[in-house]
Amino acid sequence: MMENGQPLPIVAEADNDVYDSTTEPRAELYQPSVARIKTDTAMNAPKGGLVIFTANSNPSCMALGKRISERLGVVLGKVQVYQEANRETRVQIQESVRGKDVFIIQTVSKDVNTAIMELLIMVYACKTSCARSIIGVIPYFPYSKQCKMRKRGSIVSKLLASMMCKAGLNHLITMDLHQKEIQGFFNIPVDNLRASPFLLQYIQEEIPDYRNAVIVAKSPSSAKRAQSFAERLRLGIAVIHGEAQDAESDLVDGRHSPPTVKNIGAIHPSLDIPFVIPKEKPPITVVGDVGGRIAIIVDDIIDDVDSFLAAADTLKERGAYKIYVMATHGILSCDAPRLIEESAINEVVVTNTIPHEIQKLQCPKIKTVDISMILSEAIRRIHNGESMSYLFRNIGVDD
Secondary structure (H helix, E strand, C coil): CEEECCCCCCCCCCCCCCCCCCCCHHEEEECCCCCCCCCCEEEEEEEEEEEEEEECCCCCHHHHHHHHHHHHCCCCEECCCCCEECEEEEEEEEECCCCCEEEECCCCCHHHHHHHHHHHHHHHHHHHHHCCEEEECCCCCCCCCCCCCCCCCCCCHHHHHHHHHCCCCEEEECCCCCCHHHHHHCCEEEEECHHHHHHHHHHHHHHHHCCHHHEECCHHHHHHHHHHHHHHHCCCCEECCCCCCCCCCHHHHHHHHHCCCCCCCCCCCCCCCCCCCCCCCCEEEEECCCCCEEEEEEEEEECCCCHHHHHHHHHHCCCEEEEEEEEEEEEECCCHHHHHHCCCHHHEEECCCCCCCCHHHCCEEEEEEHHHHHHHHHHHHHCCCCCCCCHHHCCCCCC
């Protein structure tokens, strides 16, 4: 953007942005009003310019891309992404990207595999069109739950990372990876942004009497995240122990694949595999006082809600009078909206990293926090070659 021959500074504001009312009702999208990211220097654009594409025609992806482009003061790039009659994905870039910094925004809808192919084909199209750099903006990294070896399975996150790098991706912007170690699967820079400042601000501004709340970890594995939230809000913490094992349990880890009985037909008579005592689920207990308090359950992903519903019932039995669930990625698969609506949970707060407009129509308890501000600022800083440390100030590894 130029005025009188001088570049205009780009400021990421939270209140005065333009919003298309045809995509999502503005009243249902919480936008932070205090934690604003501002810049005091003009946008010293490097040679080649900036182009922002959205990698599919999903309305939510288009809406997020439009919000980011408006914050940066640029126009979304022209591209066509569509499915042919034989279900093949075709991409047609309708403007020059030669020598430019290309940012491709892709949100993952229910059709995960199609979204991945759209992204890979668009990245490769920009590579063959001589783009200077190609940066993927993927708020929720798909297949992030499949980041560990399980018996005779595979580490799909590693495979996907290799595919993205091979297609031509030079840099990745994502948010709250399920496991921080996923960054090591890439041989390109990865900026793993955090949604915790926005969720913390929502707690402070939208939950009445939040000082009477306690942060809850629905399993010991999420205790570090709960502790981080509690320390920032100066609140207590509670941990639920003994819930049903989930997919991330050690029981499905390949290291526990030997049978739990003695191997009579051993390879060698002197080889005697030790007897492994099977794990037993202990009774559900709550470590911490939640009686007469507001319980705020925090996690990174809410997909299958069974564990959240069980935790809410337990907290209700222990005397919690209000129950909130805060998560970055709201996948909300299958009957999750209906189950939440019928449960003891008062409100589920997620960010717009994943499209969930249909789920919100089915369940008014689901609320959305906008994180386009931090994504747009990350794009601006990468494009200008500025430091990203400002976006990680006072943010720990466990956030």
